[in-house]
Amino acid sequence: MNSLEDCYIWVIGASSGIGAALAMELSQRGARVILSARRQKDLEAVKEGLAGTEHMVYPLDVREINQIKSVIDDLKEKEVRLSSVIFMPAFYKPHSVGGHDIDIIDQMIAVNLTGAFNVVHCVKPWLLQQGYGQIVLCSSIAGYRGLPMGQPYCATKAGLISYAESLKIELEASNLDVKVISPGFVKSPLTDKNDFPMPFIIGVDIAAKVIADGLLKRGFEISFPKRMIFVMKVLRLMPNFLYFMVMRYIFNIISQKRIL
Numbered sequence: 001m002n003s004l005e006d007c008y009i010w011v012i013g014a015s016s017g018i019g020a021a022l023a024m025e026l027s028q029r030g031a032r033v034i035l036s037a038r039r040q041k042d043l044e045a046v047k048e049g050l051a052g053t054e055h056m057v058y059p060l061d062v063r064e065i066n067q068i069k070s071v072i073d074d075l076k077e078k079e080v081r082l083s084s085v086i087f088m089p090a091f092y093k094p095h096s097v098g099g100h101d102i103d104i105i106d107q108m109i110a111v112n113l114t115g116a117f118n119v120v121h122c123v124k125p126w127l128l129q130q131g132y133g134q135i136v137l138c139s140s141i142a143g144y145r146g147l148p149m150g151q152p153y154c155a156t157k158a159g160l161i162s163y164a165e166s167l168k169i170e171l172e173a174s175n176l177d178v179k180v181i182s183p184g185f186v187k188s189p190l191t192d193k194n195d196f197p198m199p200f201i202i203g204v205d206i207a208a209k210v211i212a213d214g215l216l217k218r219g220f221e222i223s224f225p226k227r228m229i230f231v232m233k234v235l236r237l238m239p240n241f242l243y244f245m246v247m248r249y250i251f252n253i254i255s256q257k258r259i260l
């Protein structure tokens with residue numbers, strides 16, 4: 001993609017947070033945005049605020065493959081040529097020392113990971129038929145390594161990075177571009193649930209600008225903010241014994257604070 005002007009970009013998870021801000025940023029850069037998530041009223045409210053016209057709202061739940069398919073059928077019928085699909089949805093609940101109940105873990109995997117497989121499964125044949133297109137999966141720096149108190153969320157985000165890497169290699173020969181987004185802390189309804197300090201936290205508007213810029217670049221990963229990425233990449237490169245030493249120390253501090 002050389003420009004966002006007049007491109008159809010499908011933002012799934014556009015009813016709040018980074019996805020809503022991204023829809024706004026893309027519209028200001030001339031894109032036609034297709035907005036999806038479960039909450040139709042919130043999607044309509046986001047659409048109202050967008051610059052330009054020709055934006056569309058399609059409520060869906062990424063756990064329901066038939067809902068994704070029927071949106072694609074409708075878009076195809078409208079002769080939409082899709083430039084990019086951006087997968088933003090996540091289910092997140094802060095972790096307690098004792099861990100999550102299995103139903104919470106199931107939900108997290110179903111939305112964050114299986115949801116991405118569902119979307120890619122449905123959209124890939126369409127993009128292959130077009131002969132071009134972009135698939136963007138939103139992971140997190142939480143997917144770089146297993147973090148204490150991060151279990152199911154980190155695991156789903158690590159899975160998304162791995163999935164995006166596989167897809168990139170498999171699809172580049174077919175002229176499909178695959179990217180992964182790795183945000184650090186961004187102030188949104190998701191992080192409003194956290195009661196711990198979030199270093200280098202940024203606003204959704206800044207995150208949206210970096211993502212919109214990144215869509216047009218050649219690189220695979222769109223990551224931000226820089227200082228947080230530096231810290232996490234150092235942790236990722238550490239040998240296991242050193243990584244576990246650092247994390248053991250942090251985990252002890254967190255556990256003591258929660259017990260007190």
Ligand SMILES: NC(=O)c1ccc[n+]([C@@H]2O[C@H](COP(=O)([O-])OP(=O)(O)OC[C@H]3O[C@@H](n4cnc5c(N)ncnc54)[C@H](OP(=O)(O)O)[C@@H]3O)[C@@H](O)[C@H]2O)c1
Nearest residue numbers: 013015017018037038039061062089090140185186188190
């Ligand atoms: N905020 C951060 O610090 C941060 C850091 C790293 C990564 N991320 C990632 O960034 C992405 C956006 O997060 P956010 O912070 O903007 O959180 P958010 O405001 O909670 O946004 C999550 C979005 O996902 C949608 N969603 C949830 N379940 C869905 C489902 N089953 N089907 C379809 N849509 C669904 C929500 O809409 P509905 O409820 O209307 O369905 C909402 O639009 C997530 O993937 C998150 O993991 C965020």
